[in-house]
Structures are given as structure tokens and as C-alpha cells.
Amino acid sequence: MNILIWHVHGAYTEAFVQGAHRYLLPTLPEGGPWGGGRAGRDWPANAVERTPDQLADDDVDVVVLQRPDELELARSWLGRTPGRDVPAVYLEHNTPGGPAATTRHPVADRDDLLLVHVTAFNDLMWDSGTTATTVVEHGVPDPGHRWTGELPAAVAVINEPLRRGRVTGTDLLPLLAGPAGIDVFGMGTSGLGTALGTPSVRGMGDQPQQRMHAELARRRVYVHTARWTSLGLSLIEAMMLGMPVAVLATTEAARAVPPDAGVLATDPDLLRRGIAELAA
Structure with missing residues (x-):
């Protein structure tokens, strides 16, 4: 099949274009949100x-x-x-941006689209009206079991942590860092510790995915602090790397993270103690 899809969410699109179809990625001379194309990614030739x-x-x-x-x-x-003239689905990556249980979806009450959610939690929380919905859980290419834990530090991946603030649990990082500290990778993380007023939170900047996987696997424990999100793909990647995880038990994480993968709690103090134990 020829599938038209915009390059919106890099990690999701990375997994999506690994399939057996032909993926048409809109490109514009200026790039931008509507014409990013492959954006220099090392993707298969069938992503055009x-x-x-x-x-x-x-x-x-x-x-x-x-x-x-x-x-x-x-x-x-x-x-x-x-x-109408060409089949279409609307793929919803995110939790509602407004009131948690009453926000109407932009394509609510339509009979010409199928609304696809990436988690069952999203499907539960969005008010989709009469639009037909289904859940196709998102995933990632397997990076391989690479965890060594050679560095006695925790690690997180958060894009734009200062702008997104409480949504991504950025305010929890100083509490959870402990004596070993937390290294935070992702866009907009440079200078994060200074902005938060604590040297124990170290912003590592944005890195290519393969290099970031190697760096994650060197740390002792992966920390997932998001209060309100579908399900972080970096969390899935960390578990597939073989890392123990400390996860805020919100949204889909409570179902997706098995008890023996690490520590899962809504109490930040329990997470802090769990991180310290896993790091030790």
C-alpha cells in the first residue's frame, strides 16, 4: 500500500516506516511541521x-x-x-489537552474516519462522540538487551522539560535525583540543572537515537516522571534495553510496566526510595 503520513512524532514514525508498505512523507523546501520529510533519518528506502x-x-x-x-x-x-475519496484514519498520540474526562476530540461525531488511539487509556479519556475508535498500541524497534549499569546514576528522557513542566513531572526531578543524580536526555535539556537550581539533575542534550540508547544502557535505572502522557516510547525502549525502571504510575504506565520491572508508584517518596535501591 501507499500510505501518506506526516513525520510528526519521530520515534513513532521510526517504528511505523519499518513495515512492508510504501510510506509517503510530505516534504517542503522550508521543512517545518508540514514538510519535514525524512529529516535526515536513516530509514528504509520505502519511506519516500x-x-x-x-x-x-x-x-x-x-x-x-x-x-x-x-x-x-x-x-x-x-x-x-x-x-470520502480516499480511506483515512486519524491517529491520536496524545492524552486530552483540556479537562481529563470531558475534552471533545477534534474529529468527534464523524462517520468518515476511524479514530485510532495508541493506548487504551487515551481511548477511555477522550470524548470521541459517535466516531468509531480502536486501539493500536504503539511500539518501537527492538534496540536489543544492552544494559550494563556501569554508571551509578539514574537517567530520564524528557523533551522540552522546562516548557512542559508539571505535565512531564519536571518538578519531581530534584526530589528523585538523590546522591547519584539524574542525567536527562532530550530536546531542550541543556542547562536543566541550573534552571531547576540543583546540580544533581544534569541536562545531557538531544542525541541521535542509537547513541542515546547506548548512553541510557550505561546508567543504573531509568526514571519516568510524566504525569499526563500516552505512554513514553523512551520508557518502552529502556525496558527493552533491559533497564530496571522507576515509573510514576499514571495513565497507561500502570498497565504497561510489569511489577518485576522495577518500582511503580504514584507516591514520589516511594519512587525516590526505589531509585536509590535500584541504583545501589
């Missing part, structure tokens, strides 16, 4: 960049929508209306 002009001539079998504006972009670029 396509300009809007090329898409108009492509035989697209299905459109995977991930943002409301893509409905109009797809209609304009393809010359076909998603859900």
Missing part, C-alpha cells in the same frame, strides 16, 4: 519524500492523519477528500 505536486499524482491507498490541519492539507495536496 514527496512534494505536494508529486502527491497529487500518487496513488494513495490510505491517509494517516495526526493533526486537525492535515485534513485540509491532504484535501488540497491530493485533490481528494480524506474519508
Whole structure:
């Protein structure tokens, strides 16, 4: 099949394009949110960049929508209306951004789209009205069991921790760091410890995925602090690397993390003690 999908969530798209289909990734000269293409990623050859002009001539079998504006972009670029002239699904990566249980989904009450959630928790919390929904759990390519734990530190992956604040549990990092500290990888993490006023939280910056996996695996324990998220793909990657984990037991994490994988709690003090025990 020819599948039109925008490169929105890097780790998700990384896994998605490993399949046996042909993936059409819109590209624009300026790049940006609507035309990032492959963005230099080392992806299979069946993940191809396509300009809007090329898409108009492509035989697209299905459109995977991930943002409301893509409905109009797809209609304009393809010359076909998603859900009417070409099959379409709307893939929802995120938990509701408004009130937890009452936020209406942007494609609620539609009979021309299938709304796909990446976790059962998301499906439960979004108000989708009469739109048909299903759950296709997201995953990652297996990075291999690589954990050594040679560095006596905890580690987390949080993109834009200062901007996202309490959503990603950034405020919990100083409490959880302990004597060994927490190394935090991801976009916008440089200078994180200074911003939080604690040297025990060390911002490591953004790194290519393969290099980051190698660095994660050298630390003793992976820490997942998100209060409100679908399910962090970096958490899945850490468990597949063989790392013990300390996880805030919110959203889908309470189901996805088995008890023997580490410590799972909503009490930050229990997490702090668990991290210290695992690091030791």
C-alpha cells in the first residue's frame, strides 16, 4: 500500500516506516511541521519524500492523519477528500489537552474516519462522540538487551522539560535525583540543572537515537516522571534495553510496566526510595 503520513512524532514514525508498505512523507523546501520529510533519518528506502505536486499524482491507498490541519492539507495536496475519496484514519498520540474526562476530540461525531488511539487509556479519556475508535498500541524497534549499569546514576528522557513542566513531572526531578543524580536526555535539556537550581539533575542534550540508547544502557535505572502522557516510547525502549525502571504510575504506565520491572508508584517518596535501591 501507499500510505501518506506526516513525520510528526519521530520515534513513532521510526517504528511505523519499518513495515512492508510504501510510506509517503510530505516534504517542503522550508521543512517545518508540514514538510519535514525524512529529516535526515536513516530509514528504509520505502519511506519516500514527496512534494505536494508529486502527491497529487500518487496513488494513495490510505491517509494517516495526526493533526486537525492535515485534513485540509491532504484535501488540497491530493485533490481528494480524506474519508470520502480516499480511506483515512486519524491517529491520536496524545492524552486530552483540556479537562481529563470531558475534552471533545477534534474529529468527534464523524462517520468518515476511524479514530485510532495508541493506548487504551487515551481511548477511555477522550470524548470521541459517535466516531468509531480502536486501539493500536504503539511500539518501537527492538534496540536489543544492552544494559550494563556501569554508571551509578539514574537517567530520564524528557523533551522540552522546562516548557512542559508539571505535565512531564519536571518538578519531581530534584526530589528523585538523590546522591547519584539524574542525567536527562532530550530536546531542550541543556542547562536543566541550573534552571531547576540543583546540580544533581544534569541536562545531557538531544542525541541521535542509537547513541542515546547506548548512553541510557550505561546508567543504573531509568526514571519516568510524566504525569499526563500516552505512554513514553523512551520508557518502552529502556525496558527493552533491559533497564530496571522507576515509573510514576499514571495513565497507561500502570498497565504497561510489569511489577518485576522495577518500582511503580504514584507516591514520589516511594519512587525516590526505589531509585536509590535500584541504583545501589
